[in-house]
Amino acid sequence: MSNNNDNGAMLGVAFAITVATLAMGFIFALLVFASLVITALCICAWNEPLTLFGQTMTPQEAREFVARGLLGAIVVPAFVLFASVLFDLRIKPDFWLYLPLGGYALGSIVVGYHIEKAKAEAAEKDAATQALLPPQPALRVVSVNEVEIRGGVGAAIGQA
Secondary structure: OOOOOOHHHHHHHHHHHHHHHHHHHHHHHHHHHHHHHHHHHHHHOOOOOEEEOOEEEOHHHHHHHHHHHHHHHHHHHHHHHHHHHHOOOOOOHHHHHHHHHHHHHHHHHHHHHHHHHHHHHHHHHHHHHHHHOOOOOOOOOOOHHHHHHOOOHHHHOOOO
């Protein structure tokens, strides 16, 4: 018997980690590229609405997209710096370029997606709430003469 338990399993794990790392790198590059392309469209829609493929981007949406991206580009590197100081970790100097890019993509696309999703869920919930409310009975105006005929104010409000 040898002390080598199973080198095939170790190679399988190494291959899975390599594939996962490449997939995350591809997704990162795709998000950064998409956020930069959408930012270019946002700059075109900065002062007047822009319509592409039947979708209209308003100046307010364009400004919010860019603002979220810039905030992410500042917050993510600041958080990584804070965490690296707190946990005494060294970040490679090459990685500092990717942090603002990833933060911009995270802030603009990912946070924007979750905001729109929350708005859609809230609108759906409001629509469901409106549909479930029972109809309210109509109020009837009672005149003074009708109160006197029926036996006074106590009878009118149910205390007779």
